[in-house]
Amino acid sequence: MLDKTSIQSSHNHKNCMQHALQAAEKVCKNKGVRLTSIRKRILELICTSHKAMGAYGLLDLYKQEDPKAKPVTIYRALDFLMDVGLVHKIESLNAFIGCLQSEKQHQTAIFICDNCKNAYEIDASSVYENLFTLSQSLQFKPQKLTIELRGLCVNCRY
Amino acid sequence: MLDKTSIQSSHNHKNCMQHALQAAEKVCKNKGVRLTSIRKRILELICTSHKAMGAYGLLDLYKQEDPKAKPVTIYRALDFLMDVGLVHKIESLNAFIGCLQSEKQHQTAIFICDNCKNAYEIDASSVYENLFTLSQSLQFKPQKLTIELRGLCVNCRY
DNA sequence: AGTGATATGTTATATTATTACATCTATGGA
DNA sequence: TCCATAGATGTAATAATATAACATATCACT
Ligand SMILES: [Zn+2]
Ligand SMILES: [Zn+2]
Ligand SMILES: [Zn+2]
Ligand SMILES: [Zn+2]
Numbered sequence: 001m002l003d004k005t006s007i008q009s010s011h012n013h014k015n016c017m018q019h020a021l022q023a024a025e026k027v028c029k030n031k032g033v034r035l036t037s038i039r040k041r042i043l044e045l046i047c048t049s050h051k052a053m054g055a056y057g058l059l060d061l062y063k064q065e066d067p068k069a070k071p072v073t074i075y076r077a078l079d080f081l082m083d084v085g086l087v088h089k090i091e092s093l094n095a096f097i098g099c100l101q102s103e104k105q106h107q108t109a110i111f112i113c114d115n116c117k118n119a120y121e122i123d124a125s126s127v128y129e130n131l132f133t134l135s136q137s138l139q140f141k142p143q144k145l146t147i148e149l150r151g152l153c154v155n156c157r158y
Numbered sequence: 159m160l161d162k163t164s165i166q167s168s169h170n171h172k173n174c175m176q177h178a179l180q181a182a183e184k185v186c187k188n189k190g191v192r193l194t195s196i197r198k199r200i201l202e203l204i205c206t207s208h209k210a211m212g213a214y215g216l217l218d219l220y221k222q223e224d225p226k227a228k229p230v231t232i233y234r235a236l237d238f239l240m241d242v243g244l245v246h247k248i249e250s251l252n253a254f255i256g257c258l259q260s261e262k263q264h265q266t267a268i269f270i271c272d273n274c275k276n277a278y279e280i281d282a283s284s285v286y287e288n289l290f291t292l293s294q295s296l297q298f299k300p301q302k303l304t305i306e307l308r309g310l311c312v313n314c315r316y
Numbered sequence: 317a318g319t320g321a322t323a324t325g326t327t328a329t330a331t332t333a334t335t336a337c338a339t340c341t342a343t344g345g346a
Numbered sequence: 347t348c349c350a351t352a353g354a355t356g357t358a359a360t361a362a363t364a365t366a367a368c369a370t371a372t373c374a375c376t
Contacts, residue, residue: 007296034342036354055332070357075333080354091249092304094332094363109289111298122296127288131267131307134282138165139312140269146250148304149289154297192373194323214362228326233364238323252332252363 007111007120009155013049016100020047023103024086033084041065042077043086043098050118052095090119092148097121107145113153120153165269165278167313171207174258178205181261182244191242199223200235201244201256208276210253248277250306255279265303271311278311 024043028035035043045061046053059074066073078096081087086102089095090110097119101108109124124147135142182201186193193201203219204211217232224231236254239245244260247253248268255268255277267282282305293300 007298034354038355068356071333072335072357073355076355091306092302109292111293111296111300113298114301120296122292124289124292127285127292130285130288131282131305134267134280134285135269135307135309138269138278138280139315140165140271140307140309141315142269142307142309143272144250144308146304146306146308147289148249149293149298149300150302150304151293151298151300157297157299192322196324212362213364226325229364230326230366231324234324 007118007154009116009118016050017044017047020086020098020100020102023101027084027086027102031084033080038073039077039080042074043081046081046087046096047098050097050120052090052093052097052112052117052119054093054095058096088121090148091146092150093119095119109147109149111149111151111153113156114150115152115156118153118155165276165312167274174208175202175205178244178256178258178260181259185242185244185260189242191238196231197235197238200232201239204239204245204254205256208255208278210248210251210255210270210275210277212251212253216254246279248306249304250308251277253277267305267307269307269309269311271314272308273310273314276311276313 021040021044024035024040042058042062045058055071055074055078058078059069059071062069062074078087078089082089082096084102086099087096088099088110090097090112093112097110100121101123106121106123107125107128108121109127110119110121112119127147128145131145132142179198179202182193182198200216200220203216213229213232213236216236217227217229220227220232236245236247240247240254242260244257245254246257246268248255248270251270257264258279259266259281264279264281265283265286266279267285268277268279270277285305286303289303290300
């Protein structure tokens with residue numbers, strides 16, 4: 001699980017990455033869906049950092065390995081990865097991050113640093129409770145929540 | 159202020175609209191900025207319903223009155239209206255709604271019905287409190303929050 | 317009226333995302 | 347093993363959203 005320390009720029013990112021990729025295999029096996037080589041590679045590219053990546057940025061990277069890749073190649077992989085819950089879209093950036101807690105149910109908010117562009121998914125269950133209660137009072141039936149905070153991370157705020 | 163009843167499809171929308179436009183005049187006067195005729199008209203178009211409107215949908219409408227209007231015409235008006243706080247962007251839809259509480263400070267979440275496309279801004283201060291507390295514990299300095307709930311409204315859920 | 321700041325006009329282009337249809341590949345049953 | 351078929355990928359085109367750059371017009375103040 002992502003904890004406070006992983007938001008430090010000093011954290012050992014290899015752990016994040018390895019964890020995400022192992023979890024991906026498990027999740028796909030459990031759900032009976034195929035983590036094909038394209039999909040896996042796109043996930044790897046996303047997970048190389050905590051920076052949110054745009055689809056066309058990913059395309060540029062992926063083209064170094066497969067020069068005839070097209071936008072739709074990336075979008076299809078992203079759609080799959082999002083369906084399975086391995087990747088999340090950051091709506092306010094039109095960009096994507098790898099999920100670091102894909103094995104668990106999770107109710108998270110995304111903290112996005114506008115300086116370093118790192119984006120961290122942090123557990124925010126109580127915020128969800130709060131919003132579910134509010135929904136109930138409005139007789140609104142929520143299906144998908146988007147909670148994003150733009151600002152400055154601890155590494156960039158001073 | 160938006161209350162529960164304004165989410166009912168039966169509410170009297172003329173009140174919403176009139177209120178929004180009067181508030182717009184006040185807000186602009188207070189801030190010493192100019193609500194020019196283009197800006198005002200775009201705001202009116204947005205406020206004709208609670209449906210989130212895309213920039214190009216607005217352009218189509220506005221073109222009926224000014225056939226040589228261009229995308230940038232709309233985006234400039236929207237940028238102004240957003241800066242002043244008269245319009246909000248719904249990030250998960252790339253669409254815009256008029257603000258119905260522009261005079262007050264407000265901390266709101268947006269409830270979006272995926273059936274009827276109506277979008278309502280509802281006070282959610284306690285959610286903000288919650289997220290601010292979480293931010294503090296991460297030493298994150300939040301500058302802009304995006305809280306959007308997609309689902310089904312009371313008119314569409316059954 | 318003259319001046320500077322703000323707003324608008326105009327053209328072009330950048331960025332993000334999807335549609336449509338052809339072809340290939342993995343997989344399970346005959 | 348071979349076939350049927352569902353799912354995945356290839357390829358081309360285009361749709362949808364948003365911004366850049368620069369010229370001209372208008373407003374607010376002196
Ligand atoms: Zn990491
Ligand atoms: Zn940062
Ligand atoms: Zn109304
Ligand atoms: Zn509805």
